[in-house]
Structure formats: structure tokens, C-alpha cells
Amino acid sequence: MCNGLYGKIAEITQQPTYYNKINFCTDGNDQNENAILEFFNKDCINYGQVIKDKEKQIVYGCHKRKVIGNLSFDKISIAHVDGLCSALRERTKCSVRQSKTFAKKRQTIKDLLAIYQAYHNLIDARNGKTPCMREGIVSKIWSWSNLLHKRLSILN
Numbered sequence: 001m002c003n004g005l006y007g008k009i010a011e012i013t014q015q016p017t018y019y020n021k022i023n024f025c026t027d028g029n030d031q032n033e034n035a036i037l038e039f040f041n042k043d044c045i046n047y048g049q050v051i052k053d054k055e056k057q058i059v060y061g062c063h064k065r066k067v068i069g070n071l072s073f074d075k076i077s078i079a080h081v082d083g084l085c086s087a088l089r090e091r092t093k094c095s096v097r098q099s100k101t102f103a104k105k106r107q108t109i110k111d112l113l114a115i116y117q118a119y120h121n122l123i124d125a126r127n128g129k130t131p132c133m134r135e136g137i138v139s140k141i142w143s144w145s146n147l148l149h150k151r152l153s154i155l156n
Helices: 002-012 030-039 079-091 106-123 144-148
Strands: 022-026 045-055 058-068
Touching: 002 030, 022 030, 030 045, 030 058, 079 106, 106 144
Parallel strands: 022 045
Antiparallel strands: 045 058
């Protein structure tokens, strides 16, 4: 899974250079470092980890670690990722635990994530603007009706 994510990032972004490095921050999962190095030159990245200190599945603290490059400790954070995971657990119940509503097929999970992404980018306004408004893609906050009735043109 990690390889797919970093491969996609490498595919859709401009390749970093020694003078214009890309920054990565993750948890303490060792797979991330290997996957990052598979797609990016070691001299062109800064990589830091936030490692949660746990005892019996209870988090009692965390510490930061520079892994590659020289990312400052105040920039090493996974708060956005933790926030996204929390929002997904709240809004897509199939991602909480295996139960009656648990998604049993990968395509179902992909579809639910696409719906959440559309909601987040077009409907969920923070400080009066959605992410798509901040990027200049749309000019107003959408409603569910706008989203569900939007006519799309498909490009081949």
C-alpha cells in the first residue's frame, strides 16, 4: 500500500531537487522509509517521523525523529493525517471496526473515499471556504444537491 501512495505522489508531482526538496512526515512504520526511497532520490527529500509512545494500546506521548535530510522538528507533524483518519472514522462507519456496516470489497471503500473527498473539497467549508474555493476551482460552497445533480463531461 505504501508503495502505491508514494508512487502516485512521484507520478503527479514535479520531481524534487537538491535545492527544492520534498518533505514527508509519517508515523513510525518502517515501510514508509523504504517506499519513499524507492521513488525519490535520498538527497532530494526531508523525512521525519512522529512516533507514538504506547503501552497496552494506550498512547501516553510521542516523540519526533529526523530520518533523512534536515527537516526542522517543528515541521515534523502528522496532525493532518490523524485528523483525516479521525474524520473518516466519524463519517464513514465502515472504517471503524468489522461489523454489519464493514465494507467487504475494496471498490466499496474506494467509492466511499471518493464521496468523502467530494464532500470535503466542495461542501465542508472552513472559515467560509472549501478547499476547492481556496484553489480557485469553484466560486461557491456546494450543497449535496449541487454535487449529486452535477452533469459531468467524460474525457477519453
